[in-house]
Amino acid sequence: MSSHFLLSRAARTLSLSKVARMSEEEARDAFRMIRWADTEGKPVCPRCGCLGVYALKCRPAFMCKGCNHQFSVTSGTIFADRKLPVRDYLLAIAIFVNEVKGKSALALSRDLDCQYKTAFVLAHKIREALAAEVETVQPAGEVEIDGCYVGGYVKPANFKENRRDRRLAINQTGKRRVVVAMRERNGRTLPFVFKTEAESVAKIAERSFLISASRARSPSDSRKNSTRFASKPLIVCSNVSVLAGLTMVALIPPLSHLIDLRQIL
Secondary structure: OOOOHHHOHHHHOOOHHHHHOOOHHHHHHHHHHHHOHHHOOOOOOOOOOOOOEEEOOOOOOEEEOOOOOEEOOOOOOOOOOOOOOHHHHHHHHHHHHHOOOOOOHHHHHHHHOOOHHHHHHHHHHHHHHHHHHOOOOOOOOEEEEEEEEEOOOOOOOOOHHHOOOOOOHHHOOOOOEEEEEEEEOOOOEEEEEEOOOHHHHHHHHHHHOHHHOOEEEOOOOOHHHHEEEOOOOEEEEOOHHHHHHHHOOOOOOOHHHEEEHHHOO
């Protein structure tokens, strides 16, 4: 039986203790390796894309030989015009992404020893960067979809005669949202937030390219190794209402391409 991902070594690639032990120069080098990973850490001019760049001796910055543009490791990123040390931003990223249930701005301000407003803006910048990274990602292969309702809880009255039917829209707060997640098998996860489940159908169809989803299986192979997919995803949905809504979209192929997850578990 395979262990949970959070118990594996792959979940410990970003260690908070390693970042805390870094000096400012080491943190800047780590940031440089992360930002320019395609060029093995060699700086690239954000203005003209030139590789002819040399480091300045007077301050931790670079200058482009092509356009004479000066930039640093944080120029053009969400950390541009920063005031905190680079190590603090790496610590903020490590703290934020390692929290399974999220990180509040108050707790982040205590960890970084900064004001609440600073931690609040920093947390929103990290969230914005994470959302922008998956904005244009198209899932492929076998994709699982599921959702749940979050928030909008109405506390019942103490006395039975004062209680209201919380199923009616008039007695609800209107703050309840539907969080839908699309996850590739052994791949990435795309989260979405909607007011109702019906609103998620169009987005799922748009991001999934369901128009040409295909599936082929060899009878002689096992179930685990026999499913072959084209470049378009196969949707595996465990939500009956979303599954029914997807079949109503005109771009979707026959119902045989949609599998109810509860039928195979």
